[in-house]
Amino acid sequence: MGNYFQPEIECASPEKIKEIQDKRLADTVRRVYNNVQYYKNMMDDAGVTPDDIKSTDDLHKLPFLTKADLRNAYPYGLLAVPLSDAVRIQSTSGTTGKRVVAFYTKHDLDIWDDCCARALVAAGATKNDVVHVSYGYGLFTGGAGLNGGSHKLGSLTLPMSSGNTDRQVQFMCDMGSTILCCTPSYAEYIGETICERGLQDKIKLKAGIFGAEAWSEEMRKDIESKLGLKAYDIYGLTEIIGPGVSFECEEQSGMHINEDHFIAEIIDPVTEKVLPYGEKGELVFTCISKEAFPLIRYRTRDICVLHREKCSCGRTLLKMEKPMGRSDDMLIIRGVNVFPSQIETVLLNCGYTANYQIIVDRVNHSDTLDVVVEMTPEMFSDTVKQISMHEKKLVDALKSMLGIYANVTLAAPKSIERSEGKAVRVIDKRKI
């Protein structure tokens, strides 16, 4: 049995959760229909009225929202409260040209803090902890979300933001940080720096909450051994609220969804049919307690599986498996679907580091896949034969995982740029 921040919700019976969801869903749908022209048009087009939505059983009647809708309605088209009630804007990085802007009222920020506080407590945090937040602050939701959760819990919060790794490590040693929150790739980088300087003994970290990127189980083990902590996953997206949509408990086997605020569905991405628990498909979220930006049936493009089985931590909240990766991250190489996380798994299993780069190109009308990995002391030998043998093993392992040939290039240590936020793993040079 673990610790809970809000046990009355986290351990509530499924019936109690459904009761909360039924009421909040009906209220939210009525409110957006009456206040937001965009939703009214969508529902009218689909022939659905707020009266048709009495409970979660009616959820399937509602139309889906996609990222294209957010673009069409940009900037204020989906805001569901008067501007005077909105107090905060957060946004995605927009690196792919698809910037998303989300709004929050005071109430929305309050429930966001709750969601992140639940995640912190599930990772073992109490008010006596020093929470080191190395997610970026500013428009990005990472810093704001975990900062708010830590405040809510009453922990001492270090608003480090990302970057300046020397200062991160120094504060970590001086202040005795016990909980680290950042992207997994940055955790890896911080861990590498600590090991290089032999500061492992000066670090008091016991747990880490790492999200905003897809990462593998192998990377989890690597981070845990480098930083001497237990690494927990956290999931979220700016459109829905930010980090804290779901969070991992001590079982480390999937993330509990904060179902009193978000209803999760899995659909077949092609037919858009709702799939039962246990089946793999696209994750869809409906916000049922937010005021300013309550997206209805938003398609996340994340591919994963939901589970309703009872968890040993005592929480009854629905669990989602770690997404295989956002369908945006998926590469189609020679017609085969490739997720960077699969490549990462192979690299770590074969003894290489999690610092890698995937370069996709098109030569003579055929796709090429090149995986650049850094040489490590363990993989190095004075003979070409030995190094080539390791390299061949890696090529074979990639082939069996991906089903296609990948060329491997060995690079010097530290030659692949380290990330302080979301890592750039993929360089797609194809001009299609």
Next chain:
Amino acid sequence: MTIDQISVFVDNKPGRLVELLEVLSQSNVDLRAMSMADTADFGILRMIADNPENAKKLIADAGYVTNITQVLAVAVPDVPGGLAKVLSYISNAGISIEYMYVFITHEDENACVIVRVDDNEKAEKVLEANNIRLFSPSDIYKD
């Protein structure tokens, strides 16, 4: 009797080798012999230097992947067919030679060849039985 050889991973980028050699010269590492193995996408620089542990540390601190391997420094009679004879002793004993390179000595009658084999102990015995001398670290590092 073996001697320490330092090997360094050098990736295939212009200027990498020069960078590494500059690190060594700034640290006053005295190189006695070196050889470069190259493949399409990386190289391995192998060298014999005074105070190998110290040299290895300097190289690793500069951010290179490096290790130390035990190799044989064989005194080869400086006469036609001298090397062929020595190598035949090794290969006739079923020992594989991975690579070899020449080392400059101040002796007149012998050349020194660095030989990397897959079984040092066995090779040492075979050479000893055939009266072939192996250089010791003190032979190598003396001036």
